[in-house]
Amino acid sequence: VNETAALEWIRNLSSKTHQNRMLLQGIGDDCAILRPRPDEDLVFTTDFVLEERHFERESHTAAEIGHKALARSLSDLAAMGSEPVFCTVSLAIPPQLAGRWLKDFYKGLMALAAEYKLMLAGGDLARFGKVVADVMCCGRVPRGTAMLRSAAKLGDGIYVTGQLGASAHGFVTRRGPAWARHKRPSPRITTGIALRRLGVRACMDLSDGLSLDLKRLCFASKVSAEIDSALPMARGASLDEALHGGEDYELLFTVPKSSAIPQDADGLPLTRIGTIARGPAGRVRLDGRELRPQGFDHFA
Amino acid sequence: VNETAALEWIRNLSSKTHQNRMLLQGIGDDCAILRPRPDEDLVFTTDFVLEERHFERESHTAAEIGHKALARSLSDLAAMGSEPVFCTVSLAIPPQLAGRWLKDFYKGLMALAAEYKLMLAGGDLARFGKVVADVMCCGRVPRGTAMLRSAAKLGDGIYVTGQLGASAHGFVTRRGPAWARHKRPSPRITTGIALRRLGVRACMDLSDGLSLDLKRLCFASKVSAEIDSALPMARGASLDEALHGGEDYELLFTVPKSSAIPQDADGLPLTRIGTIARGPAGRVRLDGRELRPQGFDHFA
Numbered sequence: 082v083n084e085t086a087a088l089e090w091i092r093n094l095s096s097k098t099h100q101n102r103m104l105l106q107g108i109g110d111d112c113a114i115l116r117p118r119p120d121e122d123l124v125f126t127t128d129f130v131l132e133e134r135h136f137e138r139e140s141h142t143a144a145e146i147g148h149k150a151l152a153r154s155l156s157d158l159a160a161m162g163s164e165p166v167f168c169t170v171s172l173a174i175p176p177q178l179a180g181r182w183l184k185d186f187y188k189g190l191m192a193l194a195a196e197y198k199l200m201l202a203g204g205d206l207a208r209f210g211k212v213v214a215d216v217m218c219c220g221r222v223p224r225g226t227a228m229l230r231s232a233a234k235l236g237d238g239i240y241v242t243g244q245l246g247a248s249a250h251g252f253v254t255r256r257g258p259a260w261a262r263h264k265r266p267s268p269r270i271t272t273g274i275a276l277r278r279l280g281v282r283a284c285m286d287l288s289d290g291l292s293l294d295l296k297r298l299c300f301a302s303k304v305s306a307e308i309d310s311a312l313p314m315a316r317g318a319s320l321d322e323a324l325h326g327g328e329d330y331e332l333l334f335t336v337p338k339s340s341a342i343p344q345d346a347d348g349l350p351l352t353r354i355g356t357i358a359r360g361p362a363g364r365v366r367l368d369g370r371e372l373r374p375q376g377f378d379h380f381a
Numbered sequence: 382v383n384e385t386a387a388l389e390w391i392r393n394l395s396s397k398t399h400q401n402r403m404l405l406q407g408i409g410d411d412c413a414i415l416r417p418r419p420d421e422d423l424v425f426t427t428d429f430v431l432e433e434r435h436f437e438r439e440s441h442t443a444a445e446i447g448h449k450a451l452a453r454s455l456s457d458l459a460a461m462g463s464e465p466v467f468c469t470v471s472l473a474i475p476p477q478l479a480g481r482w483l484k485d486f487y488k489g490l491m492a493l494a495a496e497y498k499l500m501l502a503g504g505d506l507a508r509f510g511k512v513v514a515d516v517m518c519c520g521r522v523p524r525g526t527a528m529l530r531s532a533a534k535l536g537d538g539i540y541v542t543g544q545l546g547a548s549a550h551g552f553v554t555r556r557g558p559a560w561a562r563h564k565r566p567s568p569r570i571t572t573g574i575a576l577r578r579l580g581v582r583a584c585m586d587l588s589d590g591l592s593l594d595l596k597r598l599c600f601a602s603k604v605s606a607e608i609d610s611a612l613p614m615a616r617g618a619s620l621d622e623a624l625h626g627g628e629d630y631e632l633l634f635t636v637p638k639s640s641a642i643p644q645d646a647d648g649l650p651l652t653r654i655g656t657i658a659r660g661p662a663g664r665v666r667l668d669g670r671e672l673r674p675q676g677f678d679h680f681a
Binding site for chain 1: 405406409410411412413414415416417419421422423424425426427428429431433434457458460461463467469471473502503504505507508509510511513515517519520524527529530531585586601
């Protein structure tokens with residue numbers, strides 16, 4: 082396999098899938114070119130997926146890794162309540178993976194992209210000892226409506242989508258729906274858009290565990306949080322997995338006392354888990370006692 | 382060093398340097414938020430810098446690697462004739478580099494960013510066995526004016542900026558100005574903007590060597606090229622280094638017969654090296670004989 086052939090294959094795949102009319106130029110030039118719409122803001126995020134850090138090649142297929150690489154970035158778009166526009170994919174792989182593995186990676190990624198009409202508009206391809214993928218996603222929202230970590234207010238109810246702890250539980254058991262969820266996370270794009278349309282202003286995605294991520298939201302909003310242990314938990318998951326397990330990719334959001342919120346959005350249950358309270362910025366209490374984050378620290 | 386402290390340090394560095402008013406939100410939320418200007422297109426590019434592929438940690442300082450990681454992406458913005466707006470930086474490093482090395486990497490990167498008023502608006506940070514950096518850059522151009530690989534026309538003159546072969550020559554000799562140029566490439570941002578303002582429509586950057594990159598430009602424009610061997614060569618560089626050496630990051634562009642082009646732009650000489658000619662798409666001839674690309678193939 083040579084690089085030119087691999088790039089040509091990726092370019093063809095991209096041209097055969099969803100085309101976004103905002104993109105004047107996709108793969109094939111030095112840059113992708115986007116013509117923005119006048120009444121929208123654009124949001125950008127980028128996330129790594131690294132061999133032996135985020136997956137093992139023995140337990141994840143190439144298609145699953147492609148799916149996961151995109152899902153991590155899409156989850157950030159979901160947190161802002163944005164509609165996906167395009168992605169760029171930087172992929173480094175050992176040369177022996179430049180044939181079928183490479184194609185399966187892109188097929189897995191593009192299958193998820195197609196669900197959200199996301200266009201593959203560029204990237205980089207390189208040879209390396211381990212698999213490294215870095216996916217940048219761009220989304221769009223009506224001006225001034227992007228949901229923020231910093232918008233939680235005193236008295237807001239704290240909510241999560243779906244169930245917590247599935248990914249961490251699956252990582253331990255390596256079987257059943259929890260393992261499937263770990264391997265193929267679902268970014269909450271349509272739920273995020275629904276929440277934004279309901280008027281939700283404060284939101285983030287749960288990538289590093291509720292205890293750490295809620296602390297971050299509180300820190301950004303300069304508030305404290307009181308939550309209770311009656312959390313919506315994935316089947317089989319422990320309270321520890323629900324509190325501290327990463328990679329659930331559910332949404333964490335807050336809602337003013339005065340606002341009504343439905344019981345579900347886009348088929349996903351919305352569960353109140355606590356209240357934004359007075360207190361030092363970033364403090365989180367569980368059943369009245371301080372909750373220390375045990376989420377993921379990459380350098381710990 | 383823990384991750385939270387490292388991220389906080391990066392965020393502080395970003396907030397102390399150039400702020401772009403188009404960015405409503407930089408580092409600190411799930412996504413960066415950009416409010417585009419109504420009369421401009423946006424361009425996007427992303428490039429890897431990988432340990433043992435693009436540099437050795439023994440011969441490059443952390444600041445040089447940070448500089449190079451950004452320079453590669455900025456060179457793509459230059460090729461479109463765009464003004465830099467913001468970048469995101471995904472960086473994976475061994476844990477023992479999470480202190481001073483990490484800071485020096487960002488200082489080197491931000492020093493180059495400051496030259497072009499580029500804002501650091503987000504990214505990712507992870508632990509990994511080798512250094513991996515992936516930098517995404519966003520630039521802006523007046524609507525419909527981005528220079529393209531696909532815009533070369535029959536009869537156009539073919540030009541390059543600066544001198545060729547310095548980077549390849551420096552890589553061999555490991556000393557003098559050529560080695561400095563290899564380690565600290567200068568993206569041709571201001572020259573690219575000047576060329577766009579002169580009305581140049583066809584341009585790309587020279588990252589993989591003239592022989593391969595000119596072939597790509599000709600292929601994208603469905604034309605052939607005739608060049609001669611009287612190339613503007615860097616001091617000490619051989620014709621082979623000028624033709625096939627990568628990482629020069631000069632600009633390759635074409636100009637209609639009828640247009641006048643100055644002898645230099647922004648202090649950089651502009652040299653005519655040949656003519657866009659009739660013939661099969663992608664064919665390049667040197668002094669009348671077919672020139673085979675020997676540029677970089679990552680999987681060769």
